[in-house]
Amino acid sequence: MNLTTIRPADGSKQSNNFRKGRGHGSGNGKTAGYGHKGQKARSGRPRLGFEGGQNPLYRRLPKRGFNCRNTKEIVTINLDQLNRFEDGTVVTVETLIEAGIVKNPRDGVKVLGNGEITKKLEVKVDAFSESATEKIQAAGGKAEVI
DSSP: OOOTTTOOOTTTTTOOOOOOOGOOOGGGTHHHHHHEEEGGGGGSSSOOOOTTTTTHHHSSSOOSOOTTTOOBEEEEGGGGGGGGGGOOOEOOOHHHHHSSSSSOTTTOEEOOOOOOSSSSSSEEEEEOOOOHHHHHHHHHHHHEEO
């Protein structure tokens, strides 16, 4: 190793405060990367998506329906999937991820009442259906909303 050959790893140094138009010596002087003349070389250049007066793509495409920004994406699992846990286990979102039942919990996990549960479990998730709560309690377990 030599002090004159030391340099940072590739891709580790990035600069987003590059100074355009500061003379030939800067490597980006004169036209500052905007080329020669034309609309895109001027100040007040057209906005992103401008198509020269033609109706732009975002106005040509149909807009249908309503997309609510506040919707929550709840992941659902069925009761019979909980049978793989041992008797007396406390089932949380973390244990469901470890067991591979849930990959990405997104905005919450809800247990549905499909199937039967044969083990006594203490289940702590974001939501339960009524039938799931009844079946968990009938098996001697506990259904707790967190």
